[in-house]
Amino acid sequence: MDLLKRLCETPGISGYEERVQEVIREELTKVADEVKIDKLGNVIGIKKAKKIPANSSIPKKVMLAAHMDEIGFMVSSVDKDGFLHFAPVGGFDPKTLIAQRVVVHGREDIGGVIGSKPIHILEEEERKKVPQLRDLFIDVGLKKEEVLKMVKPGDFVTLDRNFKELNNKIITAKALDDRVGVYVMIETLKQLKEYAVDIYAVATVQEEVGLRGATVSSFSIEPNVGIALDVTIASDIPGTKEEEVVTTLGGGTAISLMDSHTISNRKVVDFLRNIAEEYKIKYQTDVLLGGGTDAGAIQRSKSGVPVCTVSVPTRYVHSVVEMCHKEDVENSIALMTKFLEKVHQGEF
Ligand SMILES: [Zn+2]
Known part of the structure; x- marks a missing residue:
């Protein structure tokens, strides 16, 4: 394997x-x-x-x-606070994406997290909604100027996820x-x-x-x-x-x-x-x-x-x-x- x-x-x-x-x-x-x-x-x-x-x-x-x-994502823009916005490449189920680690394949590979508003500040109505891709963003923990040195629109993004056997029969990845x-x-x-x-x-x-x-x-x-x-x-x-x-x-x-x-x-x-x-x-x-x-x-x-x-x-x-x-x-x-x-x- x-x-x-x-x-x-x-x-x-x-x-x-x-x-x-x-x-x-x-x-x-x-x-x-x-x-x-x-x-x-x-x-x-x-x-x-x-x-x-x-x-x-x-x-x-x-x-x-x-x-x-x-399937993965393409960086579409970097906003004023350094968060990355992205377009889907293929169809992820968006509800599974929240709080996942990702790798942004820029000038070099850098780690990031798919961020969303924390539950503590969500309105009652927002809590009931299934998240949409447009509500999500990638947070690499850097200021815009630093991000722009490494990432540009068009860079691709994949999940940061290891291959793991759960037991001698089952594979997850x-x-x-x-x-x-x-x-x-x-x-x-x-x-x-x-x-x-x-x-x-x-x-x-x-x-x-x-x-x-x-x-x-x-x-x-x-x-x-x-x-x-x-x-x-x-x-x-x-x-x-x-x-x-x-x-x-x-x-x-x-x-x-x-x-x-x-x-x-x-x-x-x-x-x-x-x-x-x-x-x-x-x-x-x-x-x-x-x-x-x-x-x-x-x-x-x-x-x-x-x-x-x-x-x-x-x-x-x-x-x-x-x-x-x-x-x-x-x-x-x-x-x-x-x-x-x-x-x-x-x-x-
Ligand atoms: Zn297939």
């Missing part, structure tokens, strides 16, 4: 992915035949087919996509969405032995702001089939009705049937499901009404691509601390490894 820890703790919001991009480039270089970075910043690891399948002259192209960007998907992708390439397809493992940029990295990379790759590796909602928590539970933590890797961007290709779903059954890989299926993945962009590229998403069920997605189960991560790697070893047989 050392690599997952490093991936989660390295900063990189949508559009400013350079630092995490470098970690991924380094790791993919160890496992891929070739690694490229395109103009938008997508890191593409290519593994060429080890054998050409019978009755075919060229191997199929399989695209995996896991997004490297995390920031940005598990979707560094855990990147981790699954890299570990799958490590475990893979025989495969008869060309694999394009893409760590995409700017997923959280509209699937932008996957849009351009799928156009250049022109895959025959695409799988997005992401997180899905584990909503098995108090206050959720039974029928609202999308997936459960520890319930296995999740094969997506539908989300708000994509209806998964039925043949690809069945192929994944059959592999899970055959190799006794614990899995669940998910139907997610809010949110989507890079699969939505891959599916719509060129003349269309059959796609599906394979996810790690995650609690508290888009909050300041997300939670995954190690066995779900392992089952996702196992499913993807077998999928790549067999996908040349798929009729799609």
Whole structure:
């Protein structure tokens, strides 16, 4: 899990992915035949087919996509008292942001706290309201002149949050969405032995702001089939009705049937499901009404691509601390490894 820890703790919001991009480039270089970075910043690891399948002259192209960007903020202004105001990059749940430590990536990294009015001076009515982003600011504890030496509008801000295992099964961190998907992708390439397809493992940029990295990379790759590796909602928590539970933590890797961007290709779903059954890989299926993945962009590229998403069920997605189960991560790697070893047989 050392690599997952490093991936989660390295900063990189949508559009400013350079630092995490470098970690991924380094790791993919160890496992891929070739690694490229395109103009938008997508890191593409290519593994060429080890054998050409019978009755075919060229191997199929399989695209995996896991997004490297995390949600965060951009500094929009510094006020007269040195407080930073910010714009969201991707959709944090604002009620989870109050009193969180952050890192402002200015001329150098400086620490800050997301401040709000203390409860002691809130009006009765204000106490009842759910906080909005515009009510929040970043306090770095310095006067304006000192702040301006280090910070300027456009600098990006991430959470200051360590990766922590709660016990030998549960992981908590920031940005598990979707560094855990990147981790699954890299570990799958490590475990893979025989495969008869060309694999394009893409760590995409700017997923959280509209699937932008996957849009351009799928156009250049022109895959025959695409799988997005992401997180899905584990909503098995108090206050959720039974029928609202999308997936459960520890319930296995999740094969997506539908989300708000994509209806998964039925043949690809069945192929994944059959592999899970055959190799006794614990899995669940998910139907997610809010949110989507890079699969939505891959599916719509060129003349269309059959796609599906394979996810790690995650609690508290888009909050300041997300939670995954190690066995779900392992089952996702196992499913993807077998999928790549067999996908040349798929009729799609
Ligand atoms: Zn995601």
